[in-house]
Structure formats: structure tokens, C-alpha cells
Amino acid sequence: MTDRFDDGFKPSPAPRVAPRTDQSRHPVILRASAFGVAGILSALMLTAVVPPIVADQSDRAVVDAPVMLLTSPISGQVESLTATSGGEVRSSDRLAQITNPRLDRTTLISLQEKADDARQKLDATRAKHQSDLAYVASLDQEIASQADQLKAQLQSQIEELRARVAQSAAMSSEKKAIVDRQNRMVARDAASAEMLKPTEQQYAAALHDTDAQNAKLNQKLTQLKALNAGIYVGEDLVALNMLGQKRRDIDLDARRMEIEEKQQSAMLDDLEGLLKSESARLARLAAADVLSPGSGRVLAVGAETGRQVSAGDTIASVVDCDKRFVVAIFSYRQGESMKPGTKVRIEGGGYRSGTVSAVLPKTxxxxxxxxxxxxxxxxxxxxxxxxxxxxxxxxxAAEPASAATPACTVGQWVTVTRDNGIVPSMSVTWRRLGHLVASLADLDPAAPDEATRRAGVAKLDEALRSPSAAQRSQLDEPWLPVSSAVSAQ
Structure with missing residues (x-):
């Protein structure tokens, strides 16, 4: 069994031990790498922090110009639109026409009704005034005719009374002569005293009759004088007095109608003025033209034909290309050296030099x-x-406006350098260094063709492992049209 185990498994060879010289070399390499990375980071921090504070150059500069916002004066629909992005316009050029057929005409109708009522009342008042004047004229004629008749009648009565007064005076003289003769006869005792008394009574009656006739004569003379003065007093003048009273009443009514006529006329004039103003207001609200206040170039168009707009909505923006300027950002330490009147160099935007006109701390x-x-x-x-x-x-040199080149180079980034400047901007330095390296590699960074740019974008997507088509489309889109569109809004 031991032999089987030995035959099936063979021991592995011992690991190879590195020489001691290699092990002692690793710390040196790591230390040198650390010092190198620290030096590079320090250099980057120094070049990123120190030069912007004292740099005489800035690439954070953009070409700008005053803009005129053309807004819709009324609410309505864009009937016609002649403004095109990048097109040249002159002063008082019509860029758009706004129409609004749906207007509230309630006020106009109410004013028309009030004006019609006032006109009818004025016509009625005028007719009543004219009729009163005609009635007064007829009364004047009637009064004048009757007054003439009464004057003739009173004149004849006065003549008759004067004759009667003379007759009474003659009779009084006769009675007085008789009384005097009888008094002489009584004094000579030729007649009795009883015979004298009836004669004296007759003489007194004759005197009283003379006074009565004088009183009647004076009454008729007073009536005639009052009649000539337009005053009707006496029983004979009752009818004439009634006509005179009626004439005064109609004349007062005619004067009242005249006052009402003036009031109605003034009211009608006011209503017609309001009606004219309201009609003019509706005419302005029904249609309006958007005119250019000055010459320039259309920067952006914010409307289209058939679109519903409100009063104050921006139709287009016109930039005054003749008043272009460059706004650059510098450190506050450069405020003294960049004071107004300082000459600078400009790279880009078709400019080469310029003069500092103002320094602003903020906006x-x-x-x-x-x-x-x-x-x-x-x-x-x-x-x-x-x-x-x-x-x-x-x-x-004028260039046609497009999505990549806005109107008259407004919005284009440029580089500004103070004359006799020493400290450059690190961002400009790094960019120029990148262009130098690209030129050494036979690449033209100033004008890359479309294929080279798309190949670079594809390599960048592959390196970042982000093969999203949406991100590639965002990288392909230029930033300037987006910024110009945002500024136009």
C-alpha cells in the first residue's frame, strides 16, 4: 500500500528563491515612484493655483454684444414670420405679424348702447327746445298784437278822460262864477242866503267830478306806461297778463331744455371719445406688427407661424453687431494692471487687439x-x-451664421493677453502643448475632419466602456448652439 501511494503521487519541486539583490531593489523603486508622483502633483497644483492669480492671459473670454428682445405686443396667433436666425435686419423692419380675432368686445358694445341712448336723448331735448322756442315766439307775437290793441284803446281812453277833465274844469269855473255872483247879491241884500247854498253844493260837486276825472286819467296813463314796460296791471290787462305768465313758463322750460341739451351733448362727446379710444384699443389688440428697433442680425427666433403667443413673449432677439465687445475674467490682483485704457491682444473671433474699457467686480x-x-x-x-x-x-470677415457659428461671432470664446504680459495662462499653455504634440504626431487639431473626430469619440467610448449611443450623440453635438439657445431664452 505504501508502494501504491508512492507510485501515484510525486512530491513537487521546491520553490525557487530570488536573490537578495532583487528584494532590496523594490523599496527604492517604490520610493522613487512616490517622489515622482508627488512631484508631478505638486507641479500640477502650483501651475493650477499660482498662475491664475497673477496670469496676464485669460482664455475665459467671450465675444458679447447688446441684444434687443422683440416681444409680442398683444396676445394672439403668429400670422406671419419673416425673421430668420442669422438674417440681417434694419430699423423698422417688420419681423412678425400677430393677429387676435378672439377679442372681448363687451365694453365696446356697452359704450355703443350708451352712446345711442345719449344721442336719442339729445335729439329729443333739441326737439323740445326748438318747440319751446317756437311757442315762445308765437306767444310774443300774440302778446305784441294784443298790447298794441290795448295801447290804442288806452290812448283813446286817455284822450276822452282829458276831455272830460277839461269839461269838469269848465263846469267848475261856471259854478264858481255863479257862486261869486250870488255872494255879491247876498252882500247887497239883493238875494237871500238860502239861495246861495244849492249853488255852493253844485260848485263842490263840479270840483269833485274834476278830481275823479283826473284820477281816471292818471290811472289810464299809469296803465299805458306799465304796458309799454311789459307790466300788465288792471282788469283790462288780465288776459294779457295770463299770456305773459304762460310765456315766462315756456321760456323757463326752453332754458331748461337748453341746459339739458348742453349736458347731453357733453355726455355724448365723452362717450364718443371713449368709444373711439376703445375702438382704437381693439384695433391695436386685433393685429400688431413686431418691428425691429434698430439694425443688426437675428440671434434667435423664439416663435413660428401659427403659434399662439401671449403679450410679452419673445418673438426674436436681434444682436447689434456694431457694438460687440469682449468680456474676460482675470484675477482681482490684475485689476490694477488691467485698468481702463490698457491695450490687450485678442486671439480668435476675427480680432487682434483691443482696449480695456471697464472693470466690473461682478454682474x-x-x-x-x-x-x-x-x-x-x-x-x-x-x-x-x-x-x-x-x-x-x-x-x-463676415461669415454666414450657422449652428456652430452664431451671428457675427457673438458667443465665441477667445483668448485675451495683456500687452507685455509675462505670466501665461496654464490652460492656454496646456492646450498649446497638446496641439504641439498632436502636430508632432502628424495630426491637425485645428481642423480635424469628421472621420478622425468620430474615430476619436469611438475610442474614447471604448476606453470608458460606455458604448451608449445617446452619450456619443451628446459628444458629437457642439456646445455653442446649446449655450446660445439658453441665452436666447
Whole structure:
């Protein structure tokens, strides 16, 4: 049995022991690797932290320009749209037409009804006023005719009374002569005293008759004077007095109608003014044109034909290409060296040089809304430097706007370097180093063809073990159209 065991299993050979020289070499290699990695990390940290603080160069700069948001003045439907992304526009060009056939006309109908009622009341008041004036005129004619008749009648009565007064005065004189003769006869004892008394009574009656006739004459003269003054007093003037009272009543009613006519006319004028204003308001709300306030280029279009929009919705945004500028981010330590008036060099965007126009410590969302592209986000102790391109570089070669190239290079990232600058930006340095290595490997990083780019994306997906088609499509899409679309919203 022992022989069987020995025959079936053979002992394995002893392991080979490494020489002592190899074992003593491993710690040295590990230590050297650790020092190398630490040195590389230290160099990376120093180049990532120290240069941005004192760098005279920044690639966090973007071409920007003021933007004009064209909004819909009314709610309605986009009837026509002529604005196209990247198209040139001039001042007062019609970019869109908004129509709204569904308007609330309740106020207009109510105003029309009130205006019709006021117009009818005004017509009725005018007719009543005219009829009162005509009635007053007829009463004036009747009163004048009757007054003339009464004046003639009173004049004849006055003449008669004057004759009677004269007759009474003559009779009084006759009675007085008789009384005087009888008094002389009584004084000579030619007649008795009883004979004198009847004569004296007749003389007194004649005097009283003269006074009565004078009173009647004065009464008729007073009536005639009052009649000439339009005052009707006396029994003979009762009918004329009634006509005069009626005339006064109708005249007062005519004056009241005149006042009501003025009130109704003023009310109708107010209603017609409101009606005209409401009609003009509805006309403005029924259709409106979206006009360009100035010349420029359409950056983005936020509507389409047939779309329902509300008042204030953005139809399109127009960028003023003549007022382009560059906004760059620098450290706060460079604020003194990047003061206004400093000359800088610009790489990209068709520019070569520019001048610092302003330095801003920060910005806000409200300020960003006034420009085509939002300002880049700053970190702590960083500031914005506004740069105006030089006159020779303000109008670079025009390129057609596309998804990859926005209108007049707005939104394009550029590199800004201060003249006579010493410390470069590490991100720019690393990028240029990568381009140098790629050029040494016979690759053209500035203009890679589509096949090379897709091959690089495929290799990157394979290396990261993420063969997702959605991620590859996201890598294929350019970032600039997305950013420009976000800024346009």
C-alpha cells in the first residue's frame, strides 16, 4: 500500500528563491515612484493655483454684444414670420405679424348702447327746445298784437278822460262864477242866503267830478306806461297778463331744455371719445406688427407661424453687431494692471487687439439679460474686464451664421493677453502643448475632419466602456448652439 501511494503521487519541486539583490531593489523603486508622483502633483497644483492669480492671459473670454428682445405686443396667433436666425435686419423692419380675432368686445358694445341712448336723448331735448322756442315766439307775437290793441284803446281812453277833465274844469269855473255872483247879491241884500247854498253844493260837486276825472286819467296813463314796460296791471290787462305768465313758463322750460341739451351733448362727446379710444384699443389688440428697433442680425427666433403667443413673449432677439465687445475674467490682483485704457491682444473671433474699457467686480442676471450671451461665471476674487476691439478689427470677415457659428461671432470664446504680459495662462499653455504634440504626431487639431473626430469619440467610448449611443450623440453635438439657445431664452 505504501508502494501504491508512492507510485501515484510525486512530491513537487521546491520553490525557487530570488536573490537578495532583487528584494532590496523594490523599496527604492517604490520610493522613487512616490517622489515622482508627488512631484508631478505638486507641479500640477502650483501651475493650477499660482498662475491664475497673477496670469496676464485669460482664455475665459467671450465675444458679447447688446441684444434687443422683440416681444409680442398683444396676445394672439403668429400670422406671419419673416425673421430668420442669422438674417440681417434694419430699423423698422417688420419681423412678425400677430393677429387676435378672439377679442372681448363687451365694453365696446356697452359704450355703443350708451352712446345711442345719449344721442336719442339729445335729439329729443333739441326737439323740445326748438318747440319751446317756437311757442315762445308765437306767444310774443300774440302778446305784441294784443298790447298794441290795448295801447290804442288806452290812448283813446286817455284822450276822452282829458276831455272830460277839461269839461269838469269848465263846469267848475261856471259854478264858481255863479257862486261869486250870488255872494255879491247876498252882500247887497239883493238875494237871500238860502239861495246861495244849492249853488255852493253844485260848485263842490263840479270840483269833485274834476278830481275823479283826473284820477281816471292818471290811472289810464299809469296803465299805458306799465304796458309799454311789459307790466300788465288792471282788469283790462288780465288776459294779457295770463299770456305773459304762460310765456315766462315756456321760456323757463326752453332754458331748461337748453341746459339739458348742453349736458347731453357733453355726455355724448365723452362717450364718443371713449368709444373711439376703445375702438382704437381693439384695433391695436386685433393685429400688431413686431418691428425691429434698430439694425443688426437675428440671434434667435423664439416663435413660428401659427403659434399662439401671449403679450410679452419673445418673438426674436436681434444682436447689434456694431457694438460687440469682449468680456474676460482675470484675477482681482490684475485689476490694477488691467485698468481702463490698457491695450490687450485678442486671439480668435476675427480680432487682434483691443482696449480695456471697464472693470466690473461682478454682474447680475438682470444685467445679463441685456446681452446676447451671459457673462462667464466667476470664482472668488475674480473680476470682469470689458474690452472694446480696435477700429481696424471691429468688422472681421463676415461669415454666414450657422449652428456652430452664431451671428457675427457673438458667443465665441477667445483668448485675451495683456500687452507685455509675462505670466501665461496654464490652460492656454496646456492646450498649446497638446496641439504641439498632436502636430508632432502628424495630426491637425485645428481642423480635424469628421472621420478622425468620430474615430476619436469611438475610442474614447471604448476606453470608458460606455458604448451608449445617446452619450456619443451628446459628444458629437457642439456646445455653442446649446449655450446660445439658453441665452436666447
Amino acid at each position: 447680475s442676471d438682470k444685467v445679463d439679460e441685456r446681452f446676447a450671451v451671459p457673462f462667464p461665471q466667476t470664482e472668488r476674487r475674480e473680476l470682469y474686464v470689458m474690452i472694446t476691439p480696435d477700429a481696424a478689427d471691429e468688422k472681421p
